[in-house]
Amino acid sequence: MNSLEYLQPRDVAEAVTLLTEAGGEYLPVTGATDVWANIRSGKLAPRGLVSLTGIAPLHELRLDAGALVVGAAVTHARIEDSAEVAAVYPALHRACSAVGSRQVRNVASLGGNLCNAAPSADSAVPALLYDAVCVAEGRSGRREIPAAEFFLGPGRNALAPGEILVEVRFPRPPLGTRADYWKLTRRKGVELPILGVGVRLTPAADGHTVAQARIALGVAGPVPMRARGAEALLEGEEPTAERVSRAAAAAAEESQVRDSWRGKAWYRREMIRVLIPRVIGRAGVFVS
Numbered sequence: 410m411n412s413l414e415y416l417q418p419r420d421v422a423e424a425v426t427l428l429t430e431a432g433g434e435y436l437p438v439t440g441a442t443d444v445w446a447n448i449r450s451g452k453l454a455p456r457g458l459v460s461l462t463g464i465a466p467l468h469e470l471r472l473d474a475g476a477l478v479v480g481a482a483v484t485h486a487r488i489e490d491s492a493e494v495a496a497v498y499p500a501l502h503r504a505c506s507a508v509g510s511r512q513v514r515n516v517a518s519l520g521g522n523l524c525n526a527a528p529s530a531d532s533a534v535p536a537l538l539y540d541a542v543c544v545a546e547g548r549s550g551r552r553e554i555p556a557a558e559f560f561l562g563p564g565r566n567a568l569a570p571g572e573i574l575v576e577v578r579f580p581r582p583p584l585g586t587r588a589d590y591w592k593l594t595r596r597k598g599v600e601l602p603i604l605g606v607g608v609r610l611t612p613a614a615d616g617h618t619v620a621q622a623r624i625a626l627g628v629a630g631p632v633p634m635r636a637r638g639a640e641a642l643l644e645g646e647e648p649t650a651e652r653v654s655r656a657a658a659a660a661a662e663e664s665q666v667r668d669s670w671r672g673k674a675w676y677r678r679e680m681i682r683v684l685i686p687r688v689i690g691r692a693g694v695f696v697s
C-alpha cells in the first residue's frame with residue numbers, strides 16, 4: 410500500500426477548500442470504516458484522506474422543537490445511547506443500534522453511512538421515513554437535499570465534487586406517530602441486512618385513519634427507496650389487517666429486488682410482504 414496524506418481541517422470551509430483543490434484525489438472521512446475497508450481491498454486508492462472529525466459542529470446532536478439535528482460525524486453509538494432519539498425517532502434509533510457491532514458504532518457515523526450510499530445502509534431507511542433533509546456545504550455555499558433525492562445509485566450520492574455533508578435534519582413527527590425498522594439478517598450481529606423495512610404512520614385528527622404513511626425499504630433496489638404506491642393505499646384509510654396486507658403486497662410489487670449471495674429476489678419480495686404488517690404491529694399501531 411502506498412503512503413497516504415492525512416489532513417485534519419478545523420472547519421468546514423477549510424475541508425471544502427482541501428477537497429476542491431485536490432480535484433477528487435482526497436476523500437473526506439468521518440469514521441473511515443467503509444473507506445478503510447475499500448483501501449485495504451484495493452477498490453480505492455486516494456492520495457489523501459481529509460478527516461472531518463476535528464470539525465466541532467459536525468458532532469452536534471440536538472433535538473429542537475421542530476427537528477432533530479444530527480451532525481454528519483455523529484456516531485451510531487451516540488444515537489443508540491440517546492433516550493430522546495429512542496422516544497421520538499424509534500425507527501432511527503433501531504436502525505443505528507443495528508449497524509455492525511458496538512465497536513463499529515463507536516466510530517462509524519450517520520453521515521458516512523448515508524454518503525456511502527449503499528443500498529443496504531441501515532440509516533438510509535429512517536432518513537426516508539422521517540423525510541430527513543441532508544445539508545451540504547461546498548464552494549458555493551450551503552444547500553438542502555431531501556433524503557429521497559440523496560441516493561443516486563449504488564455508491565453514488567447527490568453531493569457535488571468538493572461538497573461535504575454537514576448535518577442531517579429529521580423533522581419532528583406529529584404526536585401519535587408510530588414508526589419502526591426491521592433489519593432482516595441471517596445472524597444477529599455484525600451483518601448487513603438481507604432486507605431493511607421501515608414504516609411510519611401518523612394518525613389523522615379523527616384518531617382512526619392514517620394522515621401520512623411512509624414505507625421505506627433497504628436492499629430492495631439499487632438505492633434505498635420509498636414504496637409510494639403502498640403508502641397511498643394507507644393514507645386516508647383505517648389500517649385494517651386487510652388494508653395493511655394489500656399495502657405490503659403493493660410494496661413487494663414496486664420493489665426492485667434482485668438476487669445476491671445474501672438472499673434471492675423471490676425471498677426478499679416475500680419478506681417485504683411478511684415484514685410490513687409485522688413492523689406496523691411492533692410500532693404499536695392498532696390494526697383492526
Ligand SMILES: Cc1cc2nc3c(=O)[nH]c(=O)nc-3n(C[C@H](O)[C@H](O)[C@H](O)COP(=O)(O)OP(=O)(O)OC[C@H]3O[C@@H](n4cnc5c(N)ncnc54)[C@H](O)[C@@H]3O)c2cc1C
Nearest residue numbers: 438439440441442443444509517518521522524530531574
Ligand atoms: C465490520 C463492519 C460492519 C458493518 N456493518 C454495517 C451494518 O450493519 N449496516 C450498515 O449500514 N453499515 C455497516 N458497515 C458499513 C459502515 O460501518 C457504515 O456505512 C458507517 O456508518 C460508515 O460511516 P463512517 O463514518 O465510517 O464512514 P466513512 O468510511 O468515513 O465514509 C463513508 C463514505 O462517505 C464519505 N463521507 C463520509 N463523511 C462524509 C461527509 N461528511 N461528507 C461527504 N462525504 C462523506 C466518504 O468519503 C466515503 O465515501 C459496516 C462496516 C464494517 C467495517
